[in-house]
Structure formats: structure tokens, C-alpha cells
Amino acid sequence: MPGGDDIGRIVGEVMRRYPAAAPAEEPAPSPRERVRKVALAADHGGLDLKNILRGYLEDLGYAVKDFGTYTKESVDYPDYAAAVARAVAAGQYDRGIVVDGAGIGSCMAANKVRGARAAMCYDLKTALNSREHNDANVLTLGGPLIDAGAAREIVKVWLETPFAGGRHARRVDKIIALERG
Helix, strand or coil, rough: CCCCHHHHHHHHHHHHCCCCCCCCCCCCCHHHHCCCCCEEECCCCHHHHHHHHHHHHHHCCCEEEEECCCCCCCCCCCHHHHHHHHHHHHHCCEEEEECCCCCHHHHHCCCCCCCEEEEECHHHHHHHHHHHHCCCEEEEEEEEHHCCCHHHHHHHHHHHCCCCCCHHHHHHHHHHHHCCC
């Protein structure tokens, strides 16, 4: 499991490989951006990875609310994605993470909730971009498609990356305006 120094090295490596992912300046996280409470859920396809991530998040010091599922019995991912997205949009949790079979369906479902900006991430670059450029507040992952080590790295980078603001704020404001019709 990578430690803090490893994550810093990984982020630096991603930024060197993909200069567009590097922020123009290093913004200091505002109190609003300090993530403390995370809503977490999965369907039956993402249960194993969700359980791994729950322990990992708790080890990192986050307060985690597990919205389920708790068994391998078949369930419908939109129910779990919506529960997490609603909790985040209502301000009860700083961020949310949903794991299903591919990450796609939960992302689609979460994005139907006003105030949720869900991003399906599959590597460090998409995790950085979703936070830095899009201010994503819900992360979706495909449980069987990503190994636990990579998922932990993605989650850590996603939770620690601040929104860059600037020109990106204007674009996020346009996304929010679309929700309002």
C-alpha cells in the first residue's frame, strides 16, 4: 500500500507525463475542500472493492458512511448511486464513492441527482482531471475491472486533489446551469 510519499511521487509523475494535468499554480485547499466525510456504496458487483476501500478510507482518517450493499445478493446499482449522490448533494458528506460492475451505470445514475457531479475514473490522470477541472464530488469505479492497489491510489489522489477554479469554475457553473434547465 503506497504511503504519503508514494502518492506525492505518483502525482508528480502523472503531472510530468501529462503537463496539462498540472495546475497553473498550487492552490491551497480551502476549508470547503478539506474532505473529512465520505459516503460509500456498491452494488453486488462492486462489493468486494467497496469493502477494501472502506477499510482504506478509515485507515486514512476519513469518516465513512457505508450505504451498502452488504451481501452478494443481486441489487440495482441506481439505488445505491442515488443514495450516495443525494447525501453528497445535500451536504451531509464531502464526497461520495460508488463501486459497481463497470462504474458506468452508477456514474449515469448519480449524475441525474441535482448537485452531483459524478466521474468514472480508471487511472490517476482521470482522477486528477475530474477533481481539478470538473470539481467532481462523486467518484465511480468498476469493481471487477480495477485491482485494489490501483483503486486505492485513484481514491487517494481523487480525495486529495483540489478544484483548480479559474477558467474551470466558469465551466462547472455551466454544468450547474444545465441542471436548472
